[in-house]
Amino acid sequence: xxxxxxxxxxxxxxxxxxxxxxxxxxxxxxxxxxxxxxxxxxxxxxxxxxxxxxxxxxxxxxxxxxxxxxxxxxxxxxxxxxxxxxxxxxxxxxxxxxxxxxxxxxxxxxxxxxxxxxxxxxxxxxxxxxxxxxxxxxxxxxxxxxxxxxxxxxxxxxxxxxxxxxxxxxxxxxxxxxxxxxxxxxxxxxxxxxxxxxxxxxxxxxxxxxxxxxxxxxxxxxxxxxxxxxxxxxxxxxxxxxxxxxxxxxxxxxxxxxxxxxxxxxxxxxxxxxxxxxxxxxxxxxxxxxxxxxxxxxxxxxxxxxxxxxxxxxxxxxxxxxxx
Amino acid sequence: xxxxxxxxxxxxxxxxxxxxxxxxxxxxxxxxxxxxxxxxxxxxxxxxxxxxxxxxxxxxxxxxxxxxxxxxxxxxxxxxxxxxxxxxxxxxxxxxxxxxxxxxxxxxxxxxxxxxxxxxxxxxxxxxxxxxxxxxxxxxxxxxxxxxxxxxxxxxxxxxxxxxxxxxxxxxxxxxxxxxxxxxxxxxxxxxxxxxxxxxxxxxxxxxxxxxxxxxxxxxxxxxxxxxxxxxxxxxxxxxxxxxxxxxxxxxxxxxxxxxxxxxxxxxxxxxxxxxxxxxxxxxxxxxxxxxxxxxxxxxxxxxxxxxxxxxxxxxxxxxxxxxxxxxxxxxxxxx
Ligand SMILES: Cc1ncc(C[n+]2csc(CCOP(=O)(O)OP(=O)(O)O)c2C)c(N)n1
Ligand SMILES: [Mg+2]
Numbered sequence: 001x002x003x004x005x006x007x008x009x010x011x012x013x014x015x016x017x018x019x020x021x022x023x024x025x026x027x028x029x030x031x032x033x034x035x036x037x038x039x040x041x042x043x044x045x046x047x048x049x050x051x052x053x054x055x056x057x058x059x060x061x062x063x064x065x066x067x068x069x070x071x072x073x074x075x076x077x078x079x080x081x082x083x084x085x086x087x088x089x090x091x092x093x094x095x096x097x098x099x100x101x102x103x104x105x106x107x108x109x110x111x112x113x114x115x116x117x118x119x120x121x122x123x124x125x126x127x128x129x130x131x132x133x134x135x136x137x138x139x140x141x142x143x144x145x146x147x148x149x150x151x152x153x154x155x156x157x158x159x160x161x162x163x164x165x166x167x168x169x170x171x172x173x174x175x176x177x178x179x180x181x182x183x184x185x186x187x188x189x190x191x192x193x194x195x196x197x198x199x200x201x202x203x204x205x206x207x208x209x210x211x212x213x214x215x216x217x218x219x220x221x222x223x224x225x226x227x228x229x230x231x232x233x234x235x236x237x238x239x240x241x242x243x244x245x246x247x248x249x250x251x252x253x254x255x256x257x258x259x260x261x262x263x264x265x266x267x268x269x270x271x272x273x274x275x276x277x278x279x280x281x282x283x284x285x286x287x288x289x290x291x292x293x294x295x296x297x298x299x300x301x302x303x304x305x306x307x308x309x310x311x312x313x314x315x316x317x318x319x320x321x322x323x324x
Numbered sequence: 325x326x327x328x329x330x331x332x333x334x335x336x337x338x339x340x341x342x343x344x345x346x347x348x349x350x351x352x353x354x355x356x357x358x359x360x361x362x363x364x365x366x367x368x369x370x371x372x373x374x375x376x377x378x379x380x381x382x383x384x385x386x387x388x389x390x391x392x393x394x395x396x397x398x399x400x401x402x403x404x405x406x407x408x409x410x411x412x413x414x415x416x417x418x419x420x421x422x423x424x425x426x427x428x429x430x431x432x433x434x435x436x437x438x439x440x441x442x443x444x445x446x447x448x449x450x451x452x453x454x455x456x457x458x459x460x461x462x463x464x465x466x467x468x469x470x471x472x473x474x475x476x477x478x479x480x481x482x483x484x485x486x487x488x489x490x491x492x493x494x495x496x497x498x499x500x501x502x503x504x505x506x507x508x509x510x511x512x513x514x515x516x517x518x519x520x521x522x523x524x525x526x527x528x529x530x531x532x533x534x535x536x537x538x539x540x541x542x543x544x545x546x547x548x549x550x551x552x553x554x555x556x557x558x559x560x561x562x563x564x565x566x567x568x569x570x571x572x573x574x575x576x577x578x579x580x581x582x583x584x585x586x587x588x589x590x591x592x593x594x595x596x597x598x599x600x601x602x603x604x605x606x607x608x609x610x611x612x613x614x615x616x617x618x619x620x621x622x623x624x625x626x627x628x629x630x631x632x633x634x635x636x637x638x639x640x641x642x643x644x645x646x647x648x649x650x651x652x653x654x655x656x657x658x659x660x
Contacts, residue, residue: 186361
């Protein structure tokens with residue numbers, strides 16, 4: 001059993017999930033006005049996964065993320081103000097406006113990057129874990145990937161490699177039921193992605209991704225084992241996305257009313273608030289104070305992102321080794 | 325009968341007509357129909373940008389959605405081609421060649437030659453390419469030069485709806501592996517396209533416009549930028565000849581050389597990065613084959629040697645512009 005969460009930790013968990021939710025809802029609204037450039041994939045609905053897992057990590061642990069990376073970034077401690085500016089393509093962004101939504105990275109806090117290539121993160125996280133193992137540190141690596149990515153060769157190779165090298169890696173399959181328009185019931189040949197764990201000689205665990213506490217608990221065990229040299233785990237988090245694959249997706253592949261029903265019955269934030277208030281661990285006043293604080297922070301981040309400067313022309317040729 | 329349709333419709337029509345004509349033609353890729361196994365619509369996407377929309381219902385069992393396993397399905401397309409099918413595999417963004425390149429360049433490309441001429445591999449790999457969509461470094465590359473380097477592959481980059489249809493039909497009927505690249509920015513471009521089926525042969529450049537002062541060789545979207553530049557230059561009394569190679573492998577060197585022999589001045593416009601590019605390749609063979617005809621050093625107009633940046637201000641600088649093409653033409657014209 002992971003030790004129960006104290007008041008501070010509960011506040012932090014809620015604040016992180018609320019920040020992710022509000023960040024995504026706001027990007028959704030601003031994207032619709034046409035002001036945000038490029039491809040944007042929102043994490044709303046899946047907050048408990050990134051939050052419940054990353055709460056066990058410190059700055060020296062790495063995560064590898066996906067195209068749907070905003071939530072992972074926030075949970076790992078990337079500054080949302082810089083992220084917002086990055087998404088708007090501004091010079092003040094996390095990556096100076098050169099990466100955008102699909103490439104937010106901040107190695108100082110152990111965030112190895114969102115990724116435009118599905119399955120790209122698996123091998124990379126084996127590398128960060130190998131480095132810490134060789135140096136005799138007890139840091140871990142967490143690779144987030146989707147149900148669609150679970151069918152990618154790089155993920156299979158990474159799982160096998162992590163096992164044969166006994167690397168401190170946690171493979172987190174975020175199964176939201178779809179890869180773009182394709183259902184995981186079609187694309188994944190077994191019933192659960194976690195069933196594949198045995199093929200790679202590691203434990204496979206399934207967890208309800210709407211339940212922060214279930215994720216926190218399961219991740220805690222896997223991460224503890226990895227830190228103690230017990231090798232990798234495959235954790236399948238079953239959850240759902242509230243928005244389309246990317247902004248602009250009409251989602252005709254989903255059942256009518258599917259998203260509406262999800263929002264009403266499966267909401268990790270609502271579930272969390274209900275549980276902690278009914279047990280008297282936090283009050284509604286605590287929750288509402290965070291709601292207000294986060295709303296102000298997100299609003300401010302957008303005001304700032306809008307008025308921040310675009311990268312200057314000389315940035316085009318910065319961070320390369322040549323000048324042609 | 326020709327009527328105006330878009331580049332995207334031209335591609336859809338070519339696929340549709342070839343599938344109707346030849347039952348061995350199949351399509352596969354991620355969400356080429358879209359909605360497999362899901363509770364809603366089955367042809368929900370028809371490809372990420374809707375290019376293959378409608379083919380799923382018209383050709384039952386021959387439009388296959390795949391898991392996200394590019395090595396797996398691209399390789400399977402190659403194998404199916406060895407066993408009598410004519411698969412068209414869609415890679416979505418050409419940048420994803422990174423995860424399945426072995427099946428293309430070590431496998432498909434080599435069979436005919438390496439097996440002593442006994443194999444044929446009639447597979448087409450379609451993908452979109454090019455910058456301008458704020459899609460950043462992993463969804464905006466050109467990469468046609470990478471494929472052009474590899475013996476055994478044919479590489480096609482149509483610049484307009486007419487060529488897109490005729491070249492795709494040729495690609496499907498061709499017995500060698502073909503990389504067929506569609507510029508994202510051209511999908512909505514309209515043009516005259518015959519309703520009936522026709523081919524545009526490989527290795528035959530199009531002379532987009534004639535002119536005696538300067539030769540501009542331009543590919544894909546850059547053909548249109550070259551036309552814009554040439555229009556402005558005409559007002560200054562400079563007549564440009566624009567050549568669109570249409571296929572970079574095989575490359576129609578004759579048409580390019582003939583033109584440079586006449587103009588003595590060459591500008592090559594290529595949206596990809598400069599080193600080991602089509603621009604450097606075409607420049608080098610012209611320097612070798614037509615050195616005596618050249619009146620000025622060849623100019624290349626390319627993207628810089630950096631990944632594609634996300635920010636609007638930087639991506640706009642990254643992509644070669646009509647203004648830069650004009651400048652290059654002035655430079656070769658005024659050299660002496
Ligand atoms: C190698 C590669 N193939 C395909 C894509 C296009 N693509 C981007 S996201 C995506 C679906 C991913 O689904 P999943 O892994 O389930 O993640 P989710 O979007 O559901 O979070 C696809 C096919 C890509 N970016 N990279
Ligand atoms: Mg998914």
